[in-house]
Amino acid sequence: MTEEQMLAGCLRNDAASQDALYSRFSPRMLGVCYRFAKNREDAEDMLQEGFIKVFCQIQQFRNEGALEGWIRRIVVHTCINVLKKNKKFSDSVDIVQASGISVREENIPSIMQAKEVVECIRLLPLGYKTVLNLYAIEGYSHKEIGNMLDIEESTSRSQYTRAKAMLEDVLIKKRILLKPKDKAVTVKIAMANN
Amino acid sequence: MENNPDMVSFEDFIQQQSDDFRMYPSKRVWHSVYNNLHPGRKWPSISMCIVLLTTLFLVGYLNTRDTHGKITQYQLTKNYAASYSKLADNASLILLNESYLSILNLNSTTDNLVSQNKIGTASIYLANLTFTKDKSNIAVWTTNSNNNTNIVNDKNLSAISGKSTLTYSSHSLNSTISSLTAPVSKTALNDETSSSLDKPAKASNQVTFAIINSEKNITEKEGNLHEQDELSPLINKRLSNENNITLFAMPAEAIAKNSISETALTKITISTGATSQVNNTSINQGEKSWIENYALYNKPVAKKWKGRVETQLYITPSVVYRQLLDNAADKNRGLNSISSSASNTDVNNRVKQSPSLGVEMGFNWVYQLPKGVKMKGGFQINYTRFTIHAFDNHHPTATALSMNSSTNNLLYEVFRATPYSNSVGLDAVNLHNQTVQLSIPMGLDVKLAGNDNMEWYVGTTLQPTYVLTGKSYLLSSDGRNYVKENSMLNRFNMNAGFETYLSFKKDGYTLQVGPQLRTQLFSTNSKIFTIEERLQGYGLKIGISKKL
Numbered sequence: 001m002t003e004e005q006m007l008a009g010c011l012r013n014d015a016a017s018q019d020a021l022y023s024r025f026s027p028r029m030l031g032v033c034y035r036f037a038k039n040r041e042d043a044e045d046m047l048q049e050g051f052i053k054v055f056c057q058i059q060q061f062r063n064e065g066a067l068e069g070w071i072r073r074i075v076v077h078t079c080i081n082v083l084k085k086n087k088k089f090s091d092s093v094d095i096v097q098a099s100g101i102s103v104r105e106e107n108i109p110s111i112m113q114a115k116e117v118v119e120c121i122r123l124l125p126l127g128y129k130t131v132l133n134l135y136a137i138e139g140y141s142h143k144e145i146g147n148m149l150d151i152e153e154s155t156s157r158s159q160y161t162r163a164k165a166m167l168e169d170v171l172i173k174k175r176i177l178l179k180p181k182d183k184a185v186t187v188k189i190a191m192a193n194n
Numbered sequence: 195m196e197n198n199p200d201m202v203s204f205e206d207f208i209q210q211q212s213d214d215f216r217m218y219p220s221k222r223v224w225h226s227v228y229n230n231l232h233p234g235r236k237w238p239s240i241s242m243c244i245v246l247l248t249t250l251f252l253v254g255y256l257n258t259r260d261t262h263g264k265i266t267q268y269q270l271t272k273n274y275a276a277s278y279s280k281l282a283d284n285a286s287l288i289l290l291n292e293s294y295l296s297i298l299n300l301n302s303t304t305d306n307l308v309s310q311n312k313i314g315t316a317s318i319y320l321a322n323l324t325f326t327k328d329k330s331n332i333a334v335w336t337t338n339s340n341n342n343t344n345i346v347n348d349k350n351l352s353a354i355s356g357k358s359t360l361t362y363s364s365h366s367l368n369s370t371i372s373s374l375t376a377p378v379s380k381t382a383l384n385d386e387t388s389s390s391l392d393k394p395a396k397a398s399n400q401v402t403f404a405i406i407n408s409e410k411n412i413t414e415k416e417g418n419l420h421e422q423d424e425l426s427p428l429i430n431k432r433l434s435n436e437n438n439i440t441l442f443a444m445p446a447e448a449i450a451k452n453s454i455s456e457t458a459l460t461k462i463t464i465s466t467g468a469t470s471q472v473n474n475t476s477i478n479q480g481e482k483s484w485i486e487n488y489a490l491y492n493k494p495v496a497k498k499w500k501g502r503v504e505t506q507l508y509i510t511p512s513v514v515y516r517q518l519l520d521n522a523a524d525k526n527r528g529l530n531s532i533s534s535s536a537s538n539t540d541v542n543n544r545v546k547q548s549p550s551l552g553v554e555m556g557f558n559w560v561y562q563l564p565k566g567v568k569m570k571g572g573f574q575i576n577y578t579r580f581t582i583h584a585f586d587n588h589h590p591t592a593t594a595l596s597m598n599s600s601t602n603n604l605l606y607e608v609f610r611a612t613p614y615s616n617s618v619g620l621d622a623v624n625l626h627n628q629t630v631q632l633s634i635p636m637g638l639d640v641k642l643a644g645n646d647n648m649e650w651y652v653g654t655t656l657q658p659t660y661v662l663t664g665k666s667y668l669l670s671s672d673g674r675n676y677v678k679e680n681s682m683l684n685r686f687n688m689n690a691g692f693e694t695y696l697s698f699k700k701d702g703y704t705l706q707v708g709p710q711l712r713t714q715l716f717s718t719n720s721k722i723f724t725i726e727e728r729l730q731g732y733g734l735k736i737g738i739s740k741k742l
Binding site: 015030034047048119133168 | 211213215217680
């Protein structure tokens, strides 16, 4: 089923077309949710809410960009809305003193393949993780992030700086990144089983 | 995105890794989305179960309908000739509806009752009986401990007509209350008024007979009887002009059970004149034919479910075992390394586990079919539990779970962080795979042997099951860790139960006790997880049932 056929079917509320669209995009979107969520259950709840919005608002898609990008934006906003409902989240994005947090090496995932980076991102504190996800992966500006999370732009910048430093530290400890002192070079270590 | 020249490579690297990351959601997510988008199709499975259950009952009902009529007709034909001898032992008469009595007592010391060969007090009990033109009413004749023969005159018969004539008899009721031999009847008649005659009183200590036929003179005079609303000799006169009233009776209990082989079919003649008597005369061919027709076309319909349906409550404590089956063990379908190397041994030998206690409880409707077969269906709550011996490291460790791809025959892995280890760790801990299920057991029981008080049955049930909630710890691909992954639980499953039990009858209740084996036909977890878990429960079923 082509993307156009899926879209046309979803506009008719056709269950088969909705199933096809869900099957095509849900694995990647669950990956997005998983980066924001505390655990898989929460991620699936976010995904569920996001796809309900997608199907309910499908008529608003103008074919002006990629369908996946449109779905992804809805899913990301859904994740943020879910997180904002959680009091812990609003506390965590405001804390500046979180810079003292470090990740112990034994807490870092020991089995690494293509998804190890995501697991390392998820080890970050909630506020750090959210800003890093939005800035480095989803491509939002700090200003946009500030509006989305109801925080100052400067707070977003500082959160990201600390999140990046912490993530680098984790990745270096796991030898996924090598960072010589004289210049920043990112090298992915080939995995032993690849 | 804002550019930071120093970190472009870092962000690109993170973004690339994250974009490649995919996870496969559980079916629950799609079902929830689907149900939200199409609310009208929300409960197809429950609807199907209800339809299936209803169909089963309907099939049983229709398949047994004709059989009852034939049996009744045959037994009536066969046994009526032997029935007359019992009539002489009956001392009194009660006419009533099916379950309760409204009693009128007429003392032999009054002019209302004339007895022949009277030894003790004779009583006539006339219920709030209405003889209808289609002869479909049920009346009951009862005996008490006296060996009296009752004869009814016209005043007594007037009580049949209804409240107005019952009021007429109230004086004699008050004066003769002590003569009643049935204790229950005495209570009912203490506050004698016209309305009290309609009070129900159980005929628990009396032998009851259902009157299955009456002659035309009662039926056709129904209108005349009801027309009387005052004390008037006219009633007597009218009734006095009628001929004898004849009733045919047989034990009501025997009819209810459809087993009248040991009973007597009795003919009672009540005269409207002073010389009324009870006759032990034989039944002529016309009467016999009418009885047979009545039994064939009326009686089985009225008693169809009576005594055949029972409700059962039960509880089954059980010990739950499990069997693991690694579907990835013999298939190298895309995964290299870890899982295949770890799967060289039987997965059951790679884990430390022990059975745990579970329980099932519920209720059934049981329908008795011919030849000792019982069909049953109902609702049941199951609690299953199984113990895994593991270790808690108190910090998360990344591990992988092997999954079957839904689109091809390959395996893929999903990654999880878990503190639980299978082989070594800081603290020993017991993990419990457990579920709470709602199921609809449907099945058959077959009687192997027994007598009136004790019976031996074997039975089987099929149980469509919905998992309400539960916990699931999954073994990782390398067999080293356990991952808590409740979302992998199969929401719908199917169980089969096999049982044998002894049933004991006591005071109208039946107690059932016996061993039961219950096996789960599909894996506890979704089929995309490569390691299947099948549960078996060995339990002792204890049930109690009562006929409706």
